[in-house]
Amino acid sequence: MSDTSRPLLEVDGVTLQYKTKEHLITATYRVDFNVYQADRFVLLGPSGCGKSTLLKAVGGYLTPTEGQIRLKGKTVGGPGPDRMMVFQEFDQLPPWKTVKQNVMFPLLASGKLKGRAAEEKAMQYIELVKLAAFADHYPHQLSGGMKQRVAIARGMAMEPDILLMDEPYAALDALTRRKMQDELLLLGQDTRFTLLFVTHSIEEAVKIGTRILLLSPHPGQVTAELNSSGADTRDANGVLLSERINSILFSEPVETEEANHA
Numbered sequence: 261m262s263d264t265s266r267p268l269l270e271v272d273g274v275t276l277q278y279k280t281k282e283h284l285i286t287a288t289y290r291v292d293f294n295v296y297q298a299d300r301f302v303l304l305g306p307s308g309c310g311k312s313t314l315l316k317a318v319g320g321y322l323t324p325t326e327g328q329i330r331l332k333g334k335t336v337g338g339p340g341p342d343r344m345m346v347f348q349e350f351d352q353l354p355p356w357k358t359v360k361q362n363v364m365f366p367l368l369a370s371g372k373l374k375g376r377a378a379e380e381k382a383m384q385y386i387e388l389v390k391l392a393a394f395a396d397h398y399p400h401q402l403s404g405g406m407k408q409r410v411a412i413a414r415g416m417a418m419e420p421d422i423l424l425m426d427e428p429y430a431a432l433d434a435l436t437r438r439k440m441q442d443e444l445l446l447l448g449q450d451t452r453f454t455l456l457f458v459t460h461s462i463e464e465a466v467k468i469g470t471r472i473l474l475l476s477p478h479p480g481q482v483t484a485e486l487n488s489s490g491a492d493t494r495d496a497n498g499v500l501l502s503e504r505i506n507s508i509l510f511s512e513p514v515e516t517e518e519a520n521h522a
């Protein structure tokens with residue numbers, strides 16, 4: 261039985277820096293947060309506060325200069341199949357590969373599975389995202405939402421502990437963005453994946469997140485951690501929450517709220 265009281269991901273006093281020839285840039289300063297199983301954990305803050313840098317560090321592409329990142333209690337030392345970045349710019353799905361071939365690709369490329377076993381695993385996740393009828397279609401034959409589901413199936417087929425997404429909807433029009441967010445939430449309900457999601461949109465954070473970490477402007481420091489009940493900025497709870505986030509982001513008091521993980 262999995263221990264749901266223990267965090268899946270622990271980010272503990274993490275300072276992240278970039279060294280260039282002339283400068284040492286501190287992107288985040290002593291950031292702490294914990295992500296639990298099935299959380300949709302959102303990193304929210306203004307441009308340049310270090311959200312993407314944090315995601316890269318969780319991905320193992322950047323080593324903290326201070327602090328530690330642990331997944332299931334083990335220090336993250338580099339990229340690994342236990343953390344899958346879900347790329348969603350649609351050109352990230354090679355157009356010459358079918359849905360099935362796209363989902364099989366990381367399984368084959370990583371050597372995790374071969375041949376028939378990779379195909380079966382891919383189909384298992386294609387069915388989960390309800391695209392079995394489209395397994396032999398090419399990306400250009402799919403809608404944006406369907407392509408998103410392929411990208412998620414591709415990440416999930418690797419059976420990672422956590423999915424990482426960096427502003428996946430930033431370039432989309434408002435209507436498409438809303439549709440994609442709805443699809444992501446439905447998938448979350450069906451599969452209970454654990455998600456670490458970066459955005460600078462308060463509206464998106466309120467909608468997507470079960471928990472929201474607010475970061476101050478550069479260098480990013482935690483200003484608050486809030487629970488979100490999947491409210492929408494169109495309903496009363498969501499409006500209240502987004503107003504609260506607004507006031508915290510713009511006044512920046514340090515505030516903490518313990519999440520309910522009893």
Ligand SMILES: Nc1ncnc2c1ncn2[C@@H]1O[C@H](COP(=O)(O)OP(=O)(O)OP(=O)(O)O)[C@@H](O)[C@H]1O
Pocket residue numbers: 278279280285286287305306307308309310311312313314460478
């Ligand atoms: N490769 C790099 N080399 C040097 N500095 C970098 C590099 N990448 C990011 N930075 C700097 O680190 C800081 C944090 O950048 P980061 O991209 O993580 O912020 P962000 O919150 O994701 O911003 P945005 O919302 O605009 O994507 C910024 O000051 C940025 O200029």
